[in-house]
Amino acid sequence: MTSGISRRRMLAIGGAGVAGATAAGVAGAWGRGAIDDRSAAPDTRGAVAFFGQHQAGITTPAQDRLHFVAFDVTTERRADLVDLLREWTRAAARLTAGRDAGPVGAVAGPPEAPPDDTGEALDLPPSGLTLTVGFGPSLFRDASGRDRFGIAERRPAALADLPPFPRDALDPAISGGDLCVQACAHDPQVAVHAIRNLARLGFGAVSLRWSQLGFGRTSSTSRSQATPRNLFGFKDGTANLKAEDGAALRAHLWVQPGDGPDWMTGGTYLVTRKIRMTIETWDRTSLAEQEAVIGRAKGSGAPLGRRGEFDPVDLAATGAEGEPVMPEDAHVRLAHPDTNGGARLLRRGYNFVDGSDGLGRLDAGLFFMAYQRDPRRQFVPIQARLARNDALNEYVRHVSSGLFACPPGVRTRDDFWGRRLLGE
């Protein structure tokens, strides 16, 4: 799926080239136009297929950059919501293929109208852009209990509001939201461009609620990727669910027939938590303490008591005096599936730095995102355990929280995000 071809060039050589392609062939169509084959380098310029059984951007090998936004729906009309989702879907198919949200005036539009694309990604390749949509609990029933769009009875039981957790320090202004869009790409300008154009298309129907940029993915979602490091300096995501784990993805990630309302089959639930790290305190903590808190060696990423990063965690191992090799309050122990009845998550978080906090410290941490089949059996019990006992709590604070039902993928050009929910 390598493509060094520019948006501008594609428009010039045939703007409608993608429209006729079959769903499965969309990315391939770009490959055929490739003018820059860099076989030695990981392909960070090509397109990721938009159409499919599941939304892209979940098991897609995690791209390096994130722009995540939550919107409030400001219209009260169901038809406006349908129009919005239809238009967003159309634009997302174009944007993820490396095209513009709509023709830029200089190429196709009249000069007296605003351009149909804002232009800052002209000349940039698709850059692995994915756009992933989710629906928050408040879309089904708002804070005052109203069912604005006649969909309250279609709300899945799994989309139950998250309970409060000990130590939560959530800021409502950067939590929740009726809709979310996750834009991931290898070039932040491409991710920002996509979000901005969706926001522009949504003018009058949605209002931006909060927005988060991230970099340096903190989890691998494919065995083809090396394990990255979070801002504690530790490898993160060694034991993550990965794209290649077919059976485990069905068990832990994708909503299965019978799990709840049909419209979510093939979908998944997303929990977001913005986790501020007090990195200045962490940086003055001894290496031995850091490793005991996490439960892994800082250099190799090996679980305590083991030698290699991918050696299995041994929760039962004891030292010379009978003490556990993996401390009782180590993060790795408390988050481990064996401690949580086998529950697993597909994590897809990013590091963030949002400037400084006015107290001489970086405002930095982890924007945690985890996809799962049912938060009631996965994120909620795991987080409840961590919030009570995790040694890491001394160095982190959860400041924002989000929960979203991400519908299945868009399969055809007539389909759109949420079509089965909205019964069109």
Add this chain to the structure above:
Amino acid sequence: MTSGISRRRMLAIGGAGVAGATAAGVAGAWGRGAIDDRSAAPDTRGAVAFFGQHQAGITTPAQDRLHFVAFDVTTERRADLVDLLREWTRAAARLTAGRDAGPVGAVAGPPEAPPDDTGEALDLPPSGLTLTVGFGPSLFRDASGRDRFGIAERRPAALADLPPFPRDALDPAISGGDLCVQACAHDPQVAVHAIRNLARLGFGAVSLRWSQLGFGRTSSTSRSQATPRNLFGFKDGTANLKAEDGAALRAHLWVQPGDGPDWMTGGTYLVTRKIRMTIETWDRTSLAEQEAVIGRAKGSGAPLGRRGEFDPVDLAATGAEGEPVMPEDAHVRLAHPDTNGGARLLRRGYNFVDGSDGLGRLDAGLFFMAYQRDPRRQFVPIQARLARNDALNEYVRHVSSGLFACPPGVRTRDDFWGRRLLGE
């Protein structure tokens, strides 16, 4: 200067390998260890030489990511300031070569001490990291008029506080600073890692004042680079000063002998302005209006009335009825050297998105950075003209401002940033 070698591997195969290299050979030493030669791709993994006549990160072809910070000096002792600058210089030479700020405990340090590096860039290549330091006016004389470090009389006349400009909306909390560090790299995790480790090394001597992340460089600083686009969607920096402009760099960028105090010869002055863009308003403006405001075609980047991006701007051209082809208030006209007595800048800005602003809008814009020989004859008169008349003012607001004297480069391992200023 290609190098795919990891920090960890370099430590393993000989941690002292770089220390004996000559200044000119530092980057080359990395090249010899290369294990990943990607000749077809632009090299975004290798190291940029740290030592030299001028600081790196100014005419260095602009990397894609920025982490810029300003510090307040909290110590009152001149010896502490000298120690800080000495230690920062030593760490910067290591970090820009792709090494750690100091040995990570897992490799070399004792477990009871905090690691000498925070670890999140382990396994990452040098990624073109540059670190560039500047001294603010308040280092020479603080807000209460004190000469804390005995250097007030060495303050260059060119480091005169910027005057207030019409429409300024500056927030003092994100303006000024005693010291600044610009970290640029092709990987944001590498830039953030460098800043964080310098902040950590400065604990007790400096406090972080403000911090800005940026992406998508908005100016080319080399003829080898294509012109990028800012968040207005326009090409930006077409007529920028570039690394290849030898005579113009001497005339407009580098401080020459006799310009002021000797310690600044070979240095340059940096002006930073955080320019918030009201992109939602811009996005609803017609293409014709956008092009008239900027003075260029949005698609090609050609100046109005010309055909190609690099065609010279013709300020005298008139239309059929005698009206100027380039409007009197177009940004390109007012910023053009011909309008400003020949004054030119080396711009090196970055786009930013800092989340949302609580009013449903992205908090986005341009972090403008411009290097120059004397701000009194370059940035100040240009900005005074723009602030009065620029049609773009309707869409921008300057919210932060900084001014820094960037000393010349560090030439040897005994030298350090500001050595000639501090007379050691």
